[in-house]
Every structure is written in structure tokens, then in C-alpha cells.
Amino acid sequence: MAVRVVTNLTGPPKTDSKLAARTIMKRTLVVGLTLAVVLACVFFVLTMPRPLGEDQLPEHSVNLANGELLFWAGGCASCHAATGAEGESLLVLGGGVEIATPFGVFRSPNISPDPQSGIGGWSSLDFVNAMVKGLSPDNRHYYPAFPYPQYQNIQIGDLLDLKAFLDTLPPSSNKVADHSLRFPYSLRAGIGLWKWRYLGRSRSNPSAEGTAQLERGRYLVRGAGHCGACHTPRDQFGGEINERFLAGADSFEVDEAADGASVGRVPNITPHPDGLGGWSESDIAYSLESGFDPDFDSFGGSMVEVQENMARLPAEDRAAIAAYLKSIPAVPSDAP
Amino acid sequence: MKKAVLVTLATVALGATTIVTLAADELAYQDQIEARQSFMHVYRFNLGLLGAMAKGEAPYDAELASAAANNLLAASRMNNRAMWPAGSDMSAAGYEGVTWAKADIWSAGSEIGAKSKALSDALEAMAAVAGDGLAAVRSNMGAVGDGCKGCHEPYRASKD
Numbered sequence: 001m002a003v004r005v006v007t008n009l010t011g012p013p014k015t016d017s018k019l020a021a022r023t024i025m026k027r028t029l030v031v032g033l034t035l036a037v038v039l040a041c042v043f044f045v046l047t048m049p050r051p052l053g054e055d056q057l058p059e060h061s062v063n064l065a066n067g068e069l070l071f072w073a074g075g076c077a078s079c080h081a082a083t084g085a086e087g088e089s090l091l092v093l094g095g096g097v098e099i100a101t102p103f104g105v106f107r108s109p110n111i112s113p114d115p116q117s118g119i120g121g122w123s124s125l126d127f128v129n130a131m132v133k134g135l136s137p138d139n140r141h142y143y144p145a146f147p148y149p150q151y152q153n154i155q156i157g158d159l160l161d162l163k164a165f166l167d168t169l170p171p172s173s174n175k176v177a178d179h180s181l182r183f184p185y186s187l188r189a190g191i192g193l194w195k196w197r198y199l200g201r202s203r204s205n206p207s208a209e210g211t212a213q214l215e216r217g218r219y220l221v222r223g224a225g226h227c228g229a230c231h232t233p234r235d236q237f238g239g240e241i242n243e244r245f246l247a248g249a250d251s252f253e254v255d256e257a258a259d260g261a262s263v264g265r266v267p268n269i270t271p272h273p274d275g276l277g278g279w280s281e282s283d284i285a286y287s288l289e290s291g292f293d294p295d296f297d298s299f300g301g302s303m304v305e306v307q308e309n310m311a312r313l314p315a316e317d318r319a320a321i322a323a324y325l326k327s328i329p330a331v332p333s334d335a336p
Numbered sequence: 337m338k339k340a341v342l343v344t345l346a347t348v349a350l351g352a353t354t355i356v357t358l359a360a361d362e363l364a365y366q367d368q369i370e371a372r373q374s375f376m377h378v379y380r381f382n383l384g385l386l387g388a389m390a391k392g393e394a395p396y397d398a399e400l401a402s403a404a405a406n407n408l409l410a411a412s413r414m415n416n417r418a419m420w421p422a423g424s425d426m427s428a429a430g431y432e433g434v435t436w437a438k439a440d441i442w443s444a445g446s447e448i449g450a451k452s453k454a455l456s457d458a459l460e461a462m463a464a465v466a467g468d469g470l471a472a473v474r475s476n477m478g479a480v481g482d483g484c485k486g487c488h489e490p491y492r493a494s495k496d
Contacts, residue, residue: 251494258427264494286391291481296383297376298481300488311478 047192049139051129060160067165070158072312074151074224076166078305079108093118094172099145100254103238104181106145114171127163128156134195141191143179144238149199150226153219198239210327213316217324220317221246225310230266230302246270247331251302264301272330284322289315365424369435372419375411382407383480386462389470390477396470405459405466405473408480412456426493436493448487455483 071077077085080093094117095110112118119127126137134141134148142148154162184190210218221227232240233249248268254260268275276284283294288310291299299307310318363369385404388394425439426432441448458479465472 266494282391282393286387290387290390290477291485292383292387292477296380296387298484298488300485300492301494303494304485304489 043189043193046196047141047189049133049135049141049192051133051135051139052125054125056156057125057128057160058156060157062164063161064165064168066158067161067163069313069317070154070162070224071165072309073220073317074162074226075306075309076111078302078309080111091169092172093166093169094174094176096174096176100256101145101252102254102260103185104179106143106179106181107176110172110174110176111166112169112172112174113167114173117173117175118171119166120171122163124160124163128159131159132156134191134199141188141195143181143185143188143191144194144198145179147226147229149240150223150229152199153223158224194237194239197237213320213323214327216317217320217322217327220313220321221324225321227269231269244331246275246325246328247272248275248333253302268331268333269325270328270331271326272332274333275330276325277330281319281322281326284325285315285318288313288318288321363430363434365421365431366434368419368421368424369431372416373435375414375416375419378411379408379484382411386466386473386477386480390474396473398467398469401473402463402467405463409456409459409463412452412459436495438491438493441491448491451483451486451491454486455480458483 076093077090079097079099080095081090081097082092082094083097085092093110093112095108095112097108099106099108110118113120115121122130122137129135129137130142130146131148131154132152134144134146136142151159228240228246230251231246231248232242233244233247234240234252238252246269249266250262251264251266253263255263271277279287279294287293287299288307290311291304291307293299298304310321382404385394385400389396389401420437420441422442424431424435425437425441426435427439440446458476462473462476462480465476
């Protein structure tokens with residue numbers, strides 16, 4: 001009754017139901033706003049760049065030959081040298097190679113030592129953060145078209161050797177245009193969410209029981225070699241489906257002229273009969289050396305460049321890759 | 337007028353042929369595709385003889401190596417243009433899963449001629465020395481592989 005009196009004093013009489021509706025609206029607004037602020041904070045925290053600090057770089061004396069080995073194992077030139085480059089021009093990493101994907105067109109950056117157009121001005125820490133955290137020196141997220149989800153498995157000492165090797169290559173002043181991506185993929189903050197969802201789980205820890213050769217193979221396949229970037233199928237957000245590791249995939253490259261259809265299949269390279277089941281370890285190692293499969297058909301398409309890079313590795317590294325590929329779970333090509 | 341009638345008749349005839357072809361469930365270039373795929377198999381077979389020696393899976397046999405290399409060279413010098421008619425690529429209707437040849441083979445700026453020549457040159461070098469010892473076979477396999485990949489990289493789609 002007292003309430004009724006107070007209400008009468010402050011304005012026109014209101015019914016109980018109107019008052020209740022107002023309270024609900026007010027509450028909804030407060031809850032909604034709080035939720036929005038909380039979500040914004042969560043989004044901010046999740047998408048926040050988390051670079052490594054200077055103190056996380058180990059003491060290291062540079063081994064240039066090892067840096068060169070990683071350069072070929074990683075196939076840097078396949079994306080960062082000009083399309084069709086051969087011989088010495090594979091060492092000019094001016095970028096600009098276009099990769100058409102369902103998310104839009106990515107353009108590989110200039111990673112030559114040119115201080116303006118390339119990465120000549122980068123510190124070792126900048127380089128390591130790009131490779132393992134997918135972060136630029138000014139803390140922007142890189143798109144995972146740059147295979148840092150695999151490169152994060154490379155040891156920091158090896159990355160420092162690779163950086164030192166890249167520093168010895170010829171500078172290129174080539175300026176590369178930005179990626180042309182569709183909305184919402186054009187929003188870089190979203191990559192922070194992607195990293196939160198996928199980056200941690202694609203980290204590969206060495207297993208205790210493997211032989212030294214298997215561990216070396218695993219390290220090359222899951223790290224610098226980034227075989228899974230093409231041979232493992234991806235989900236709708238471009239994250240690798242770990243249960244189908246190396247079981248073959250539709251190429252993520254699309255043909256814009258053919259309504260964005262995938263340019264083809266990337267083969268299953270697990271030990272399943274759909275994959276390398278019929279290949280011996282020496283078949284695999286020899287194919288990486290020569291480009292011939294066991295039927296003496298030659299490799300074709302993008303695998304040619306990969307194979308020609310692998311041919312530059314020491315024979316024992318190709319043997320290690322072969323041994324590891326024969327040791328992983330056999331997965332059939334078609335999704336169950 | 338006469339010309340127009342002829343063109344019309346020709347078109348009708350062509351249409352009828354197409355219908356007959358489709359009714360027989362046979363692709364227009366089935367023969368050509370089978371021929372060139374068989375031809376590739378001949379390459380693979382002979383390369384396999386050399387490759388088994390290079391890999392150490394078979395003992396080196398000078399006579400066999402020389403024969404295989406000369407077969408490959410002879411194959412590369414055949415004029416097989418008739419096996420490769422324009423329109424017999426994987427993007428043509430009905431050809432997906434039948435051929436993996438890309439239409440770029442026939443497009444302007446195609447380097448198919450130069451690439452074939454490069455393979456033939458590599459095989460000539462191999463044939464000249466294949467009987468001289470295992471080291472010679474081994475050291476020429478890379479260049480022969482480059483010859484194969486010269487076309488397979490740009491002009492053949494991945495088969496899975």
C-alpha cells in the first residue's frame with residue numbers, strides 16, 4: 001500500500017504489470033550489457049597476441065649449414081620465391097605468390113633480407129615469434145596460410161640457424177599487395193580465436209619411445225616439412241582434423257575460374273592401402289630423392305617442388321621421413 | 337544458300353554422331369585416351385627396369401639397361417599428336433576420372449612442345465651411357481625425372 005502512495009506522488013498512476021515489464025526490461029538490459037562486456041573481455045583476452053620474450057631465446061651459436069637444411073626441408077622457396085623460379089632464383093624470396101583458397105586470395109610476403117620490403121630489419125626474436133606464434137613484429141596475427149601451426153614444432157635453435165641462413169640470401173625490393181580475403185576472414189582479430197581453438201592442439205611433443213630415426217622423421221614431417229598443411233584434411237574453419245593426420249584431402253587451393261572448385265586431391269600418405277600401404281620405406285625415400293613413385297610414374301603438381309626441395313636433404317633425413325610415415329596410424333582416404 | 341544448307345546438314349550429322357556416341361556410352365576420345373595412357377605405361381615399364389637398378393633392387397645389367405634406355409628414347413621420338421586431340425582434357429564433360437590431362441596443354445602459351453623435347457634430350461643422354469655402368473644410370477635418372485615432371489607438374493592434375 002505504501003508503494004502505491006509513493007508511485008502516485010512521482011507521476012501518473014501505473015499498473016503492477018507495467019511496472020513489472022519495466023523491471024524486466026531494465027534487468028535484461030543490465031544482464032545483456034554485462035554479458036556483452038564480459039564477452040568483449042573474453043574475446044580480447046583470447047585474441048590477445050602473446051609473443052615470446054627475449055629471455056626465452058636460448059644461447060646459440062649459429063650453424064649456417066643447418067639453416068640451409070631447414071630452408072629446403074621447409075620449402076620456403078615454394079611460396080616465397082617467384083612462381084616458376086629455378087636454380088639460383090629460388091633463393092630470391094621476394095614473395096607475391098598468390099594462393100587462391102575458399103577464404104580468398106593470400107599473397108606470400110617478401111621474406112628476403114631487404115630492410116624495407118623484406119624482413120631485413122627483424123630481430124631474431126621477431127623471426128621466432130613469427131614462426132612459432134604467428135605474430136608480426138608489431139604483434140598482429142598472421143593468417144595460418146603461413147604454416148606456423150607446423151613451424152611451432154621447430155626447435156628455437158634451428159629457427160635461429162634458419163634466420164641466419166635467410167640473412168645471407170639476396171635482398172629483393174619487391175612490394176607485395178595485401179591479401180584479398182572475404183568477410184569475416186578479413187578481420188585479423190578473429191585469427192586470435194582461431195589460434196586459441198587450434199594452435200595449442202597441433203603442437204607435437206616428441207614421444208619417449210621412438211627411435212632416434214623415427215623422432216627425426218617426426219620432427220621433419222610435423223615441423224619444418226609441414227606435410228600436414230596439404231595432406232591432412234581441414235574443417236570448415238581451416239583447422240586440421242588431427243584424427244585424419246596425413247590421410248589425404250581436397251587441395252585447399254581453388255580454381256576461381258571453375259566456381260571456386262578445389263584444384264584436386266592431395267594423396268593419402270598414411271600406411272593405409274589407400275595411401276602408402278604398398279610402398280616400402282626405400283620406395284618413399286627414393287621417391288623424395290628422384291620424383292618417381294614405385295611404378296615409375298613421376299610426381300606431378302605442387303609435389304614436384306616439394307620433392308625437389310626434399311632431394312636436397314641428406315639421404316638419412318629422407319630415410320627418417322620414410323620411416324616415420326610408415327609408423328603413423330593407417331587411415332583410409334574417405335571420411336568414416 | 338548452298339553453303340548454309342551444307343553447314344546445317346553437317347551440324348545435324350555431327351549432332352547425330354554425338355547422340356550415337358552417347359548412346360553407345362563411349363567417350364569421343366576414349367581410344368585416344370587409352371592409347372596415350374598405355375603409352376605412358378610403356379615409359380613406366382622401361383623406367384622401372386632402370387630404376388630398380390638405380391635403387392639397388394635389381395643387379396645392374398648393361399644390356400638390359402641399354403635396351404630400356406633406347407626404348408625410352410625411341411618412345412620419346414614418336415609423333416603422338418593424334419593421341420592428344422584438343423578437348424580431350426579432364427574438364428570436358430564426362431572426362432573427369434578418365435583423364436587427368438589439363439586443358440592448359442592446348443591453351444595459348446603452352447610449352448608442351450619444348451617440354452617433350454627436353455625429355456627426349458634427357459633420354460638421349462641416358463641412352464648414350466646406360467650400358468657403361470650403374471653410376472652412369474644413377475647420375476642420369478635425375479635429369480630423366482625432370483623430363484617427366486616437366487609436363488606432369490603443370491599439365492597433369494593430382495590423382496590421389
